[in-house]
Amino acid sequence: MTALIRNPLTIVWALLTTVTIASSLIALDGGASHHINTTVTTAVLLIAAVKTFLVIWHFMEVRRAPLWLKATTSGWVLALFALLLTFYFASL
Amino acid sequence: MSGGETSWRTSRKLDQWIAFWSVPFFFTLFGLVFVPLSWMMPPRSPQNSTPHIVDFMQSHNLLIACVILTLAYGLAPVSNACYLIQVKRMSVSPAFRYSMMIGAVTGAIVGMLFPMFCFGLGAFRPGYSSAVLTMLYDFGYLAFIGSLGCFCVMWMAFGLAIILDENRILPKWLGYYTVWQYVTELMAAPVWIAKSGPFAWNGLMTFWFAMILYVSWQFLVYICIYRAIKNQLEAELDNAWADLRPTVAPAKSSA
Amino acid sequence: MTDVARGSTPQVDKPVRAEARGQVPGDSSMWFFVIGDLLIFGGYFVGYMYYRGRNHELFLAGQAQLNLDIGTVNTIVLLTSSLFVALGTAAARVGNRAESLRRFWMALAFGAAFPILKLFEWIPEISRGLTPGKDLFFMYYYVMTGLHLCHVALGLVVICFIIRNVKESVAPKISFVETGATYWHMVDVLWLVLFALLYLMR
């Protein structure tokens, strides 16, 4: 069982879980009254980007993949969240 | 012309090439009839005002479009047959072919002929009330864009056949690409609910994304089938036995 | 699509350890599917953000009705299931079939919890009249989470196939296990973005 805990994947998982809870808390108190709150949105989206990157990099083992696969997947994460943020701020 | 050989007329695969080259003709005609001729596509908004709908439904071009389509829509089964013969060569059960065939039959009627006639009927007789014309307008567009199930089963069967096939008649990534067509059908379901915005029948999410994926898929499938026909060995053809033993004719069974 | 497979690498002679530098985990045409799916969903997400930009109040009002707790728990459930899939793949790669099997059963258990929690979330909402036809936000909410749920359902089937493969064959086909794992992680990635867009952003 201890092998499980010290496994690097589990550490990544623990990080992901805590970050998820953190982003939920940010969303909860920051935007409880449910009106536009740019800090909450940027924080939440950036956290989601980090989480996505972690899952792709470690769980999907893109860490050991050839360069083109690393570039495509991380390129997707960056492009997507950049687009999301630009559309968000453009609409304010 | 096709096949590259000078004597395409005597090519042993003439029936496949004729069926194959009828497909671009049909799709170009399809595109010309729907877009420039009758302005049915890109779809008009479900929010249009009644006078606008009545005016569109009374336009004579719809009738001409209807005539051209009723003459040419028989070619849709031919394009489906092109897919079926490639699936027949795959190492998969005939069940995939038959479900595609049944999907094709259903799709041709509910997805093409019936909506086309809805528009034709609107334009055929000036006397109809705007309520009837609006109903035909809605029915036409919803049947065109909202016919989901028959195409779901076709793309699912085609995609799965390609993925499971060991003879690698068609490339595996095309199988996954075909499965996405299934996803776009799911995405088109909300057209029956939303009357405006991105989920209406002319919306970004349901129509335009699906159109981008479908048109690109159609080109890729078409190129892959061209290669599949071209690379098929002469010995594998169904008529290969015909010139070997003229007298006895043991047709190859392929149950 | 960068990876138009000129015939994917034959699965038979693939080296067992994927650690060899520059080795694509799993079948390369599956990566074509994963990248394509990410692109399609990327398009849907950007579409969502665009239409949200045109009517913030409607989306904010809709979000107020959502159940954030189940959303968060669901995210953690999916992450845990993804962890066990990754651990199971690692165990299968070193040939420890018993351990790998246990981990994949755990992954299946957590994975199956996701749709159940999703129903616990949807049914009260629908009975409160928050149906897809209510407004644009709920249409997006049900269509996107619904489409994702279909991916989860397919993913659960894939995990069952992995379990069968690991349990029955003496030397489990590593590339098949990796392919299934890649698909499941993609489903997890899509949910992470969906969770942020639908539940958290303001």
Place this chain on the structure above:
Amino acid sequence: MNTKGQRILLWTAPPAVALFALAYLVFPVFSPPLSPTLTPDQVAAFFRDNVTGILGVAILCNLIACSLVPLFAVTAVQMSRAATSSPVLTYAYVICVGVGTTAFILADYCWGMAAFRPDRDPQLVSLLNDMAWFFFIAPVGTIMVQNLCFALSVYLDDRPEPVFPRWVAHFNVATVVLLAPSAFSILYKTGPLAWNGPLSFTLRLTTFAVYIAVMFWALLRAVRNQGDDRVVLA
């Protein structure tokens, strides 16, 4: 391989044709064929006066709508025996038969619907009647492609002794030309091309009747000398 099955299916065609002829003769809408120029009120009045006749034939046609499918099925089997490089023509033929028969059934439904409650708003009765005529007369596309596929399979047959004589193929191409005008019935309300005009109505139905008779005879001959070789269609 005995061809008893095919022969039985073939011999279901003559009674089916007899029933279709009966339906044609008894159907009030066809004697004489309703003119497209009738106003909705006249159409509604016509349906009110002939409810029993129309409903009777609508039910009969509903029952026998697919009675010719066995004949087309045997045609598909014989086509698959032809030595062409692939069964693409046979598959296209089968799908066309499916689509064509469905169109006929939809026409029958619309007439039945119009006669079910003739006291409906005349506009709706007239719409249903128009729709029925559209589905009955206009969709010749599939029958044309069907016959072309059949003709092609005969022309491209590499067998030492072909399944069908070549004149059957020529005949099928001729039917395609004869059936084509009725697609234009959508454009006109009067004149030869209107749906009750000689070109669209009489020519089309006679061509179809002759087509069925000729195909029946040609198929009988083909099945008889099929001898012992197996079928490719599977």
